Amino acid sequence: MKEMIENLTKKYGKSRESLMPILQAVVEKENYLSEEAMNEIAKQLDISAAQVYGTASFYSFLDTEPRGKYVIRVCKSIIAEMKGKKEIIRTLENVLKVKVGHTTPDNMFSLLETNDIGWSDQEPSMLVNEKPYTNLTPEKVISIINEYRK
Amino acid sequence: MSSHNLKKTDIIFGICHTSDDNQNILPGGVCKTSRTKYTVLEEVIKKDPKDIINDIIESGLKGRGGAGFPTGYKWKFGAASPETEKYVICNADEGEPGTFKDRDILLKVPGKIYAGMAICGYCIKAKQGYIYLRGEYRYMIPELQKVLDEFHETIKKIGFDFHIDILLGSGAYVCGEETALMESMEGKRGEPRNKPPFPTIEGFRNKPTVINNVETFVNVVMIQKLGVDEFRKLGTQDSRGSKVFSVSGDTPIPGVYELELGMKLCDFVDEYGDGDTKAVQVGGASGFCVPRKKFDETIIGFEGIPTGGSMMLFNSSRSMYNVLCNYLDFFAEESCGQCTPCRVGCQQLIRGIKAVKCGQRPPEYLDTLLKLTDSMRLSAKCGLGQSVANSFSSIVSNFTEEMIY
Numbered sequence: 001m002k003e004m005i006e007n008l009t010k011k012y013g014k015s016r017e018s019l020m021p022i023l024q025a026v027v028e029k030e031n032y033l034s035e036e037a038m039n040e041i042a043k044q045l046d047i048s049a050a051q052v053y054g055t056a057s058f059y060s061f062l063d064t065e066p067r068g069k070y071v072i073r074v075c076k077s078i079i080a081e082m083k084g085k086k087e088i089i090r091t092l093e094n095v096l097k098v099k100v101g102h103t104t105p106d107n108m109f110s111l112l113e114t115n116d117i118g119w120s121d122q123e124p125s126m127l128v129n130e131k132p133y134t135n136l137t138p139e140k141v142i143s144i145i146n147e148y149r150k
Numbered sequence: 151m152s153s154h155n156l157k158k159t160d161i162i163f164g165i166c167h168t169s170d171d172n173q174n175i176l177p178g179g180v181c182k183t184s185r186t187k188y189t190v191l192e193e194v195i196k197k198d199p200k201d202i203i204n205d206i207i208e209s210g211l212k213g214r215g216g217a218g219f220p221t222g223y224k225w226k227f228g229a230a231s232p233e234t235e236k237y238v239i240c241n242a243d244e245g246e247p248g249t250f251k252d253r254d255i256l257l258k259v260p261g262k263i264y265a266g267m268a269i270c271g272y273c274i275k276a277k278q279g280y281i282y283l284r285g286e287y288r289y290m291i292p293e294l295q296k297v298l299d300e301f302h303e304t305i306k307k308i309g310f311d312f313h314i315d316i317l318l319g320s321g322a323y324v325c326g327e328e329t330a331l332m333e334s335m336e337g338k339r340g341e342p343r344n345k346p347p348f349p350t351i352e353g354f355r356n357k358p359t360v361i362n363n364v365e366t367f368v369n370v371v372m373i374q375k376l377g378v379d380e381f382r383k384l385g386t387q388d389s390r391g392s393k394v395f396s397v398s399g400d401t402p403i404p405g406v407y408e409l410e411l412g413m414k415l416c417d418f419v420d421e422y423g424d425g426d427t428k429a430v431q432v433g434g435a436s437g438f439c440v441p442r443k444k445f446d447e448t449i450i451g452f453e454g455i456p457t458g459g460s461m462m463l464f465n466s467s468r469s470m471y472n473v474l475c476n477y478l479d480f481f482a483e484e485s486c487g488q489c490t491p492c493r494v495g496c497q498q499l500i501r502g503i504k505a506v507k508c509g510q511r512p513p514e515y516l517d518t519l520l521k522l523t524d525s526m527r528l529s530a531k532c533g534l535g536q537s538v539a540n541s542f543s544s545i546v547s548n549f550t551e552e553m554i555y
Contacts, residue, residue, distance in 0.1 A: 019337030024285075024318060058339040058486075059320035061285045077247045078435075078476040079398045079462060115323060115480055116247040117286040120398035120462070121405045130288035 004029065005040045014045050019055055023062050031071065031110075032063040060114065068103045070148050073114035074126040080116075083123035084136075089113070091138040095145050108149070156417040157410040159384060159392035161372045162365060163258055188265055188304050190374050195309055199273040202374070203229060209373045209381045210390030215241060215326075215363035216433060216458030217533070221370065227350035228274040228360040236276035237354045238267050239361040243284045243331060245323040246434035247480060248460035251394040252364040253287065254406040259368065260294050264301045264314055266367025269374065270360055271312040279314040280354070282331050285321045323484035327532050328361045329353075330486070341488045342532035363458070365394055386412030389451030393459060399431075400424050400465040415440055415448035418461070426465040429548070434460035435477040436537035439470070441548040470549040471507060474542065475500070481538050492535025495526040499542060506553060513554045516546055 008025050012018040019041070026037050033056050042049040056062045063071075074080075074089055089111075093099055096109050103110040119125040122134035126141075133144055194202065207222030228236065240263060244252040255263065267279040283290065298314060305312060317335055319325050325334045329343035332354045353359020369391060373381045385391050389411035398404045401422045409418075419427045431439050432448075432455045440448050440455070448454055464473065482496040502519040505511040523539035530536045546553055 016337040017335065020317070020320065020334065024320060055337060055339055058341075059285075059322050061321035076476075077480075078473050079248060081472070081476060082399065082468065114286075114321065115484065116245065116249070118244060118250045118253045118284070120248045120250055120396065120460075123398070127286065132286075132289060 001036055001040050005037070005044050009044050016045070016047065019045060019047075019052065023052075023056055023059075027062055031067040031069060032065060034066075038064075066103065066107075068107050068110040070108060070128050071110045071112065072126055072128050073112045073117070074100075075115070075117045075119065075123065076113040077116040077120060077123070079120040080123040080125065085124045087138055088124045088126070088136050088141055091141045092145070095142055109145070156413050156421050157384075159408050159410050161376075161381075161384070161392050162255060162262075162368050162394050162408050164262075188261065188301070188308065190265055190371055191268060191305060191308050191310060194269050194272060194374060199229060199275075202269065202273050205373060205378050206370060209378045210385075211366070211369050211373065211381070212389070212452060213363055214365035214369065214393065214458065216246070216436075216456065218452050218456045221362060221366055224350060224362070225270060225273050225360055227348075228270075228276075228358055231351065231358040233358050234275075235355075235357045236274055237357060237359040238270045238274070238276045238279040239328075239331070239335075239354060239359055240267055240279065240281040240364055240367055241326065241328065241331060241361055242281050242287070242364050243319050243326040244364070244458075245284055245286075245326050245484075246436060246458055246460050247477070248398050248431065248434050248462040249396045249458055250398075251396045251406050251459045255364050255368060255394065256283075256287065256290055256294065260297045261301060262368040262371045263364055264298060266362075266370045267314060268305055268310055268312045269370055270362070270367070272310065274358070274360055276360070277311055277313065279312065280335065281314060281316045282325070282335060283316055283318055284325075285319045288318060291316060291318070322486075323480075324486045324532070324534050327534060330532070331361070332359065339486070341486045342534075344531070365459075384410050386449075386451055386453065388412075388453040389456075393450075393457075395457075395459045395461050397422050397461050397463070399463040400427065400468070401463045412449060412451040412453070414446065415450060415455075416445040418450065419445055419463070422461070423463055424465055426467075427463050428466045428468065429464045429470065431460070431462040431464070431473070431541070433457035433540075434462070435480055435541055436534070438540050439473075439544040439548060444548075470545055470552045471503070474503065474545045474553070477541050477545075478503070478538075481534070485534065489529075489531040489535060491526045491530040492532075492538070495522060495530070495535065496538060498522060499538070503546075503553060513550075516550065516553060520546060 008022045012021045038052045042052045119134045124136040125134040203225050211221045212218040322340045325331045325340040327342045330340040334340040349359045393411050394408045429441050478500045485492045487493045523542045527536050527539040
């Protein structure tokens with residue numbers, strides 16, 4: 001952990017402004033921000049752990065609880081709802097065998113909902129990590145998940 | 151004459167403007183024009199910054215993020231400061247529900263955004279620019295960075311001393327508010343600051359900062375390219391130019407469209423509606439809901455209903471109660487929690503309309519809730535909390551029956 005944060009501070013610097021990019025990079029690598037990671041960041045940036053946690057907990061993409069390798073965020077905007085979000089969620093819950101807000105036991109997938117992701121012209125939509133998938137149908141969702149399982 | 155008042159324009163996307171063939175997973179329909187030459191910057195650098203700012207003032211350009219502050223004056227204030235350290239920020243944190251037009255601008259004409267930022271830097275004497283990109287658009291970074299590298303190379307040859315970095319948000323709607331965005335750039339919680347001081351006096355790192363929407367920067371480039379007169383030919387007295395709209399909901403043709411400002415909503419609905427349009431939400435969750443009977447009298451522009459471009463259409467099969475609940479859940483979740491009117495107000499509005507719907511409260515209780523939104527409009531600290539009142543009051547007063555039964 002120490003080494004990873006050191007590498008990140010080398011890349012992004014040690015100022016308060018480096019905090020967001022560092023937190024984002026840790027989430028990208030570890031899928032979430034552990035207490036250990038936040039303490040180490042605080043130490044190396046020479047700010048309090050509360051400040052690190054304060055920033056981290058503000059942003060919905062900076063998860064402070066363990067997430068799977070692939071974080072699925074289904075858009076829950078009103079347009080998504082109108083275009084069949086419910087069916088997409090039901091399909092995902094069936095395929096992954098977890099409810100919204102949970103992670104599969106093999107730590108592969110977390111299933112979450114999120115606010116508008118900028119694809120209202122092509123709902124239903126979802127993000128898998130940073131990648132958007134649009135115009136979803138139950139069949140399409142199943143094949144996307146199968147791809148990630150390979 | 152009614153349905154011919156809608157004028158499609160092509161200022162922002164230039165020769166490349168369709169958004170229909172991206173049915174596949176990633177925005178595959180993105181059409182790439184040949185490498186941008188940035189010739190506009192060669193002309194700009196020969197001009198006096200004051201003249202460029204005057205051009206923008208004269209053009210009548212107002213901010214395209216939704217608030218509509220006159221761009222030229224913002225730049226003038228930024229330029230007036232004697233500080234030597236100044237910043238240009240492009241607000242690419244488009245998080246308003248139903249908005250996706252910046253997505254297409256970023257994917258299709260990023261070079262125009264960079265050029266607009268460089269012109270701003272030249273005018274206010276800033277050497278550093280930032281693009282604050284919403285976390286949901288992280289997938290765009292490789293392509294944006296590639297074009298940005300080419301841009302840096304090219305402007306160096308022209309003689310511009312300007313550098314742009316891309317910073318990433320992490321999924322917080324309120325960071326679209328300019329001062330919250332700057333807090334976020336400084337590594338803090340994205341909580342809006344008190345205003346004044348405004349960013350042109352104390353912005354990023356407490357230095358003078360000009361922050362504009364993605365589309366605004368592109369408009370500046372086009373004003374330089376086309377000339378003020380050509381730009382002023384589009385739109386109305388109060389709303390000059392064209393606007394990129396995000397059209398979604400009950401429409402056979404959802405997508406991104408560029409239209410002349412000042413159109414009547416009835417003409418818009420004729421073109422994009424499904425024949426059964428009951429209401430249009432103009433400006434996203436923080437905007438206004440217009441019912442069918444007001445389509446004729448409603449003008450889309452700064453003299454009527456201003457918008458950042460989100461146009462959500464609802465047909466008569468939709469429950470406006472569900473629409474409002476969705477918006478309120480959104481606001482309650484995205485409220486930064488800093489000020490009481492917004493933090494507590496959003497929660498109370500949700501509880502209130504649910505109580506009325508299930509009969510725990512009498513219909514008259516809606517009036518109490520409307521008074522609450524008035525207080526929020528007056529006392530919330532930032533635009534998020536203040537604008538909850540817009541959708542709430544316009545939906546509740548136009549669709550009262552749907553709220554009760």
